[in-house]
Amino acid sequence: MRTATISRRTSETSIDVTVDLDGTGAYAISTGVGFFDHMLEQLSRHSLIDMQVKTVGDLHIDQHHTVEDTGLALGAAIAQALGEKRGIRRYADALSPMDETLARVAVDISGRPWLVWKTEFSTKKLGEMDTEMFEHFFHSLAQTAGLTLHIETLYGSNNHHIAEACFKGVARALREACEIDPRKADAIPSTKGSL
Structure with a gap:
């Protein structure tokens, strides 16, 4: 079974993640930041990755540690659940429309963390969430999950739609990239022999 549980404790956050x-x-998502919870729910639902995330962070300061550390813990859980990555498709991409918005996402479960982020918001907050934290979340997720992750908003005007299109696009790409390819179910998808 490709499951994992990660517990992360610092002086700034206390996080438990199961995937x-x-x-x-x-x-089952609870981070203390409502819009962030909504986006993580989208990530779970559209990736078909079951997620339990419980984050208690120093929100009296700001959202930075809560969002960053949740990304780090979630990425670490995904990496642990992937194990040696035998048989996975590894590469995937998705176009994600959300009304007037279209996002494009590509992912390589390469073991080489990298984020390309080409998305902008015209407002500083969505609900109570700082929009600058979306990029930071995906950077943290890519770092510990070992993802090369490209996220680009091709067009769009509604900030809620822009954020949701990005999360749903990442979800759809992750779903495909993590799937076992029945044609190479026991092989590591790299000429190097490891990822």
Whole structure:
């Protein structure tokens, strides 16, 4: 079973994350930041990765540590659940429309963390969430999950739609990249022999 549980404790946050890569998109998310919870729910539902995320952070300061550390813990859980990455498709991409917005996402589960972020927001907050933290979340996720992750908003005007298109696009790409390819179910998808 491709599951993992990560507990992360610092003086700034206390986080427990459990993932099941072969789930149905079931989730239980609580970070203390409502819009962030909504986006993580989208990530779970559309990736079909079951996620339980419980974050208690120093929100009396700001959202930075809460969002960053949640990304780090979630990425670490995904990496642990992937194990040696035998049989995975590894590469995937997705176009994600959300009304007037279109986002494009590409992912390589390469073991080489990298984020290309080409998305802008015209407002500083969505609900109570700082929009600058979306990029930071995906950077943290890519870092510990070992993802090369490209996220680009091709066009769009509604900030909620822009954020949601990005999260749903990442979800759809992750879903495909994490899937087992029945044609190479026991092979590591690299000529190097490891990822």
